[in-house]
Amino acid sequence: MTSAHHDHGSGGHAGHAHGVSGDADRRWLAIALTLIATFMAAEVVIGVYARSLALISDAAHMLTDAVSIVLALVAMRLAARPARGGFTYGLKRAEILSAQANGLTLLLLGAWLAYEAVRRLIDPPEVEGGLVFVTALAGIAVNVAAAWCISRANRASLNVEGAYQHILNDLFAFVGTAVAGLVVLLTGFARADAIATLVVVALMFKAGYGLVRESGRIFLEAAPAHLDPDAIGDRLVSHSDVTEVHDLHVWTITSGQPALSAHVLVDPVADCHTVRRDLEKVLQVDYGIGHTTLQVDHAPSEVLELRSGTGGDRSHCEVAHGPVHRDEPHAH
Numbered sequence: 001m002t003s004a005h006h007d008h009g010s011g012g013h014a015g016h017a018h019g020v021s022g023d024a025d026r027r028w029l030a031i032a033l034t035l036i037a038t039f040m041a042a043e044v045v046i047g048v049y050a051r052s053l054a055l056i057s058d059a060a061h062m063l064t065d066a067v068s069i070v071l072a073l074v075a076m077r078l079a080a081r082p083a084r085g086g087f088t089y090g091l092k093r094a095e096i097l098s099a100q101a102n103g104l105t106l107l108l109l110g111a112w113l114a115y116e117a118v119r120r121l122i123d124p125p126e127v128e129g130g131l132v133f134v135t136a137l138a139g140i141a142v143n144v145a146a147a148w149c150i151s152r153a154n155r156a157s158l159n160v161e162g163a164y165q166h167i168l169n170d171l172f173a174f175v176g177t178a179v180a181g182l183v184v185l186l187t188g189f190a191r192a193d194a195i196a197t198l199v200v201v202a203l204m205f206k207a208g209y210g211l212v213r214e215s216g217r218i219f220l221e222a223a224p225a226h227l228d229p230d231a232i233g234d235r236l237v238s239h240s241d242v243t244e245v246h247d248l249h250v251w252t253i254t255s256g257q258p259a260l261s262a263h264v265l266v267d268p269v270a271d272c273h274t275v276r277r278d279l280e281k282v283l284q285v286d287y288g289i290g291h292t293t294l295q296v297d298h299a300p301s302e303v304l305e306l307r308s309g310t311g312g313d314r315s316h317c318e319v320a321h322g323p324v325h326r327d328e329p330h331a332h
Contacts, residue, residue, distance in 0.1 A: 025153040026073060029160070032149035033069045036062050036167075039142040046135050050128035053120055054177040054196040055135055057113045061170055061204055064106050065146075068163040071098030092254035096215045103211030106166075110204035113197055120194040127193045129184030136178035143171040161255075165210075169203040176200065223250040224258050227287060233325035235286070236262065236279055241270035243299040245325040250289070259291040265299035272296040 040062040047055030075095035083090040147167045153160055173196075180196035183189055214225075223229050229250045237245045248262040260283060266275050276296045283289040 025160075026076065028149045028153040029069050029073055032146040032163075032167075033066055033073075035142050035146045035149070036066045036069070039139065040066060043135060043139065046131060050131040050135070051125050052127050052132045052177075052181070052193050053113070053116055054180055054193045054200065055132055057117075057197045057200045057204075058136075058139060058170065058173055058177055060109045060113060061106075061166065061173060061200060064102055064109065064204075065163050065166045065170065067105065068098070068102040068166065069150075069160075071095070071102065072160050072163060074098070089253055092257070093218070096218050096254055099211050100215035100219070103208045103215065106204045106208030107212070110201045110208060113204070114201045117194045117197040117201065120197075121191055124190035124194060127184050127190045129181045129186075129188075132181030132193065133178055133185055134181075136174045136181055139174035140171060140178065143167050143174060147171065166207050169207055173200040173203055218252045218254070221249075221251040224252050227258060227289075230323065230325075232260070232283070232287060233262075233323065235282065236264065237325040237327050239275065239278060239282075241266045241275050242279075243267060243326070246323075247295075248323075248325065253291065257291060258287075258289045259293075260289045261293040261295075263295045263297070265297055268298045270298070272298070 040059050043055055043059040043062070047053075047059060072095060075091075075098055078091040078094040081090055147164065150160060150164045150167065176196045176199045180192040183192040217225070227250055229248055232250065233245050233248045236242060236248075242264060244265040246263050248260070250258065250260045253259050264275070264279065266272060273296075276294050279294060280292055283292050
């Protein structure tokens, strides 16, 4: 007896959001994008004039922020399209694809800026410290405003959360750049600019790696980092009428949308529909998983023999995917 639970009503998927949606979120993102893009363009010009790699690196980081917001806006439009044809989940993973592209861009830009910073440590050019200091202070104000705008939007989207974290990183980077500009202005120590650039690079690597890692987990169908499939399997099999749980899979459709499927065997006298509803409630309430597909069947005799301790080491499925969970000690 197979039963799939995929609730699209108002009561379905409770406890998590389906990414960014709505005109209000788009408006806040658009405002943040305008602030970042305008200041970024001005910062590139000032950075070149002041010969400051720290300002240029900050601008490069802001470029990835702007791109991530643009991609988030595009992904919101794509994700809103209904599922049809071969795209049975719709285009909800468009935001994950753009998040991965943003992470890779951060890593590549960081590598180039690291090379340039090392080169300037060896042979530092003259830097306009006063101009760097004033521009960095303006950058701090712009990043505070942009971060506030994005915080007003729904940050369940990996893209939007990534942009928010990048802007916070930018804020710290601009503080470092302001300190470097002040050091150059007061002491003439031009290498402070390259040192500030390396701080920005470290932040870019951290943010880029985080985005690539999280998006990679989703593309590889790994379980969400906060959910342990083995613990979930043990929790399901602890139900009084459940004999065995196998072929348990937990993955993420897109940001904030975990999904689960499993084959559940129950006692011959148990009501499959009642057990399924009980397990769906556990998954929804305890783990926040609202998209579930549970195949619930009565356990065959060989599995019941295993439960009573009279059978051998046999499984209901010829090739089970992953560990077999029974209400007894078992390997994970």
